[in-house]
Amino acid sequence: MSEPTYKLTVLISGNGTNLQALINACASSALPSTRIIRVISNRKSAYGLTRAAAASIPTTYHNLIPYKKQHPDTPAGISAARSAYDADLAALILADAPSLAVCAGWMHILAPSFLAPLAAAGVPVINLHPALPGEFAGAGAIERAWEAFRKGEIKRTGIMIHEVIAEVDAGRAIVVEEVEMREGETLEELEKRMHKVEHGLIVEGTRRALKEIGERREKERGEGEGEGEGEGR
Template sequence: MVHKRVVVLISGSGTNLQALIDAQNTPALPNAQIVLVFSNRKAAYGLTRASQAQIPTGYLALQPYLKANPGKTRDDYDAKVAKQVLEADPNVVVLAGWMHVFGDGFLSLMGTIPVINLHPALPGAFDGTNAIERAYDAFQRGEIEHSGAMVHRVVKDVDRGEPLVVKNVPIEKGESLDDFAARLHSVEWEIIVQATREVVDEADFRLDDN
């Protein structure tokens, strides 16, 4: 069985990346190999995690890129990232804590390669940044009883692509934001592996179909 090639994009500590690293070539994520970890932050600890796992890494940040390339735009940056991702010849691209919203340029260059994103909220709720904090605050105001996390396909509209895996996470009365966030993160580690396996299996199916 040929291993499917997975590229993971990160911006931070890389705990979701670590879940994928630990799962590859196990029953949770068989026949998958992470071939590149790419970050838009030079100090992202996820790059260290990747290096420790002997996975190639890449880095390009938006503002340094724009300063070094007068006249270039955010769209040019997106295209540059896309080209570096494509050099790794991925079957699947996973955004695992990637804190940059791509424009159409990135997705159009990906073509038919599936791109999925982990988001710490339920579909249609708390799109964009600080979703965990916003859900916790909404619970304190009595507006919601629970939040959750999802992995969805990436489309132009932020956090609005088709959900692949969705899981509710209750918020307990009296618990701290940190405690809620810790429980939610543990769910994220499960579902990012589950969703990646789904799209890897889809890639298998498409290859078998041809």
């Protein structure tokens, strides 16, 4: 197998339907010359690990509980445990030298001890969030949007793929798609429609992020060649 141009590390916590969309895209022209090199889950029972194994993708289970056991059950202790957990998660990812880390249903807020090492290594991190920019940050976004629609506060919600920064769900949006709300629709029906949109958007957001990485590589290569020519004169 030839070396892919782009390598992905995918972080999951659950069923892994968005992971499956990425697996399928890597096997098609949707994400050419791209391979998922590892799937990491913070939940041992996540079905996404089974999906990864079926696609012969290496998997790692990385859970916060052992870190909490090493620290006192105080706000400072919990903070220290999370910081150590995230630092080890960053080291685990960087050991594989991926081009991009994709949070595809990853239910853990990433701390600066994770983000700083990846930024220093030039590895962007993107996330799927089932809401529009600036709306319903954090957990339960679909349910909160559904409740807001019932109260007449909104007429649409949406999904975005965005860069991950320290502030939750507040990084630059890479791609956004609105989803219209429907009168009389149950929460379960809305969730089902949202998930269908997610499967396409996670692929498109990843494609765009990789395109930006490719453009940056070309720019750096061009600058390097230009410096070399200058030194030879």
